[in-house]
Amino acid sequence: MRVTVAMQSLIRTIGKTKGLDPAAEKLSGWVETATRSTPVKNALSGSWLGHQVHPMLTDLPIGAWGAATVLDLTGADPAASRRLVGLGILASAPTAAAGASDWSSLYGPAKRVGLIHAAANATASVLQITSWLVRRRGHHGAGAALSLLGLSLTLGSSYLGGHLSFVRGTGVNHTAFQGTVRRWTDVGADADLVEGARSRVMVGEVPVLLIRAGSALHAISAVCSHQGGPLDEGKLGADGCVTCPWHGSRFRIEDGSVQRGPASVPQPRWEAKVEDGRILLRSA
Incomplete structure (x- = not known):
């Protein structure tokens, strides 16, 4: 209990430390420049996967480094431990890249906590790289100590990552708990929606983006799945896509599919029809 209170107090302190903002903004700018290409952004965001790729990738370095430490503590084959450390180092590169891409769109306290999370992970990776080099020179005991220290730092950093995901809701699909409306719902007069116009209407308690494109009506949930924009x-x-004004995610209005990250989850699509001059919507 005391550990939990101490960690939560530390996280609150980090979140309030505005002195971290200059470094965070500068690093974030570098990340945004590096991920400007749509294929790069989509690959790192998990747009092709249907959810963020960073949490999945973290299992690889943590698992490899954890297994290496277990072998170290049980006196098993030193060569096997070194190979596992090396595997974790290789896996940490794409993991860090995906995490940086996700982090660059955060702001405020979450961005500050994310910066410390990234710094701790970077330090842990340096310790593991040093461990691998030391082991290669035959100093297994020193390498094992460095790996244990690096793993401890990684696990501490994981607590910060868990806070961002499960307490702050970073990376959570913001349309996940929207209600389903099975009955056709009147949302307005057909004559009021002109070509190319964007209209925010309510279907029950769900805000929906309604667009007329030629003779067709398209409707997708108006709250961006990425961060609620x-x-x-x-x-x-x-090109028939709408771009979120907050972080630049692009969705095809015809079916809600993600065309560019950082969003990884498609927008819910709504069925639309016109009856007696009125536009009716319901969940697809």
Whole structure:
């Protein structure tokens, strides 16, 4: 209990430390420049996977380094331990890249906590790299100590990552708990929706983005699945995609599919029809 209270107090302190902002913004700018390409952003965001890729990748370095430490503590084959440390080092690179991509779109306390999370992981990786080099020179005991220290730091950093995911809701699908509306619901007059116009309407308690494109009506949930941005305030492109004004995620209005991250979850699609001059919507 005391450990939990201490960790929560530490996290609150980090979140309030505005002195971290200059470093966070500078590093975030570098990350955004590096991930400007749509294929790169989609690959790191998990747009192709249907959820963020970073949490899944973290299992690889943590698992490899944890197994190496177990072998160290049980006096098993030193060569096997070194190979596991090396595997964790290799796996940490794409893990860090995916995490940096996700982190760059955060702000405020979450961004500050994420910066410390990243710094701790980077330090842990340096310790593991040093361990691998020391082991290669035959100093197994020193290498084992460095790996144990690095793993401890990684596990501490994982607590911060868990806080961001499960307490702050970072990376959580913001449309996950929207209600389903099975009955056709009147949302307005058909004559009021002009070509290319974006309209935010309510279907029950769910905000929906309604767009007329030619003779077709398209409707997707108006709350961006990534961080809850208002898609009705976003830019509608000639390619049939709407761009979230907060972090630049792009969704196809026809089916809600993700065309560019950082979003990884498609927007819920709504069925639309016109009856007696009125536009009716329901969950697809």
